[in-house]
Amino acid sequence: MSTHTKEPLQDQLDRITQNTRALVQPERLAISEKATEDLFNTGIEDRVLKVGSQAPAFTLEDALTHKPVNSADLLALCPLVINFFRGRWDPYCVTELEAWRDLHSQLRERNALFVTISPQTTRQNNFTLQQHALPYPLLSDPGATIAEKFGIAYTIPAEHRRYFQSILINIPFNNAGLSYHNATEASWRLPLPAVFVIDRTNTIRFAEAHADFRVRPEPADILAALD
Numbered sequence: 001m002s003t004h005t006k007e008p009l010q011d012q013l014d015r016i017t018q019n020t021r022a023l024v025q026p027e028r029l030a031i032s033e034k035a036t037e038d039l040f041n042t043g044i045e046d047r048v049l050k051v052g053s054q055a056p057a058f059t060l061e062d063a064l065t066h067k068p069v070n071s072a073d074l075l076a077l078c079p080l081v082i083n084f085f086r087g088r089w090d091p092y093c094v095t096e097l098e099a100w101r102d103l104h105s106q107l108r109e110r111n112a113l114f115v116t117i118s119p120q121t122t123r124q125n126n127f128t129l130q131q132h133a134l135p136y137p138l139l140s141d142p143g144a145t146i147a148e149k150f151g152i153a154y155t156i157p158a159e160h161r162r163y164f165q166s167i168l169i170n171i172p173f174n175n176a177g178l179s180y181h182n183a184t185e186a187s188w189r190l191p192l193p194a195v196f197v198i199d200r201t202n203t204i205r206f207a208e209a210h211a212d213f214r215v216r217p218e219p220a221d222i223l224a225a226l227d
Contacts (some may be wrong), residue, residue: 009099009218016091017214028167035160040211044192047151048209055082055198056149060117060139063125069139071198074113079205080198081107081222083116084147084191086213088128089169093118093193096216097132103219104135110226112197119144119175119189142176147191152209156188197225 021029049055059070074080083100085093100107100114107114114136118125125138144153156164156171164171165180171190172183194209195217206225208217 031163049151053204058146063129063138079112081114082196084194085118117141143186144189152192152194
């Protein structure tokens with residue numbers, strides 16, 4: 001099946017990077033670059049669950065219905081494409097979510113369900129859903145607990161927390177409704193952006209995650225894994 005994408009997702013993301021480099025002060029960019037390099041150097045990419053592994057089960061709250069969604073119930077219906085995203089504050093995540101919105105009918109043609117998971121509060125997930133007209137479930141993973149089981153969770157180090165504050169992105173509020181002053185360690189946890197395809201035997205058939213938030217799995221590769 002053809003994928004009918006307007007253009008590759010990575011091309012869209014690279015354009016965000018080019019625009020950011022044109023607009024943002026070099027010293028701010030350098031902090032972000034170093035944070036990405038430091039995260040990569042932790043070896044986190046080596047801990048990502050591999051193809052052939054059994055996927056962790058989860059029950060998480062849905063943004064639209066506020067009801068618990070259970071992975072076993074979903075897998076009883078059809079294979080799953082699970083996307084982990086950082087938050088509505090990340091233009092790369094939003095672009096990726098919108099790409100999957102536009103490909104939703106192709107996922108359904110392949111009899112697959114798409115769900116996306118973030119550490120955001122259900123309220124923030126609901127804002128994301130409404131603002132971008134997303135047709136698939138957004139699930140809240142407080143403290144990135146399920147992301148941790150997939151091998152993709154990390155805690156933002158102190159020096160990078162100051163960077164987020166300087167660019168007015170309030171991660172603790174987005175993730176837990178907390179201020180900087182009463183933020184918990186759990187409220188500073190994020191997932192690597194990642195996509196997993198899980199078949200009906202709960203086996204991972206596709207897995208891709210990057211420490212560099214500017215790089216995302218190409219939807220065409222994921223759709224191909226479902227054919």
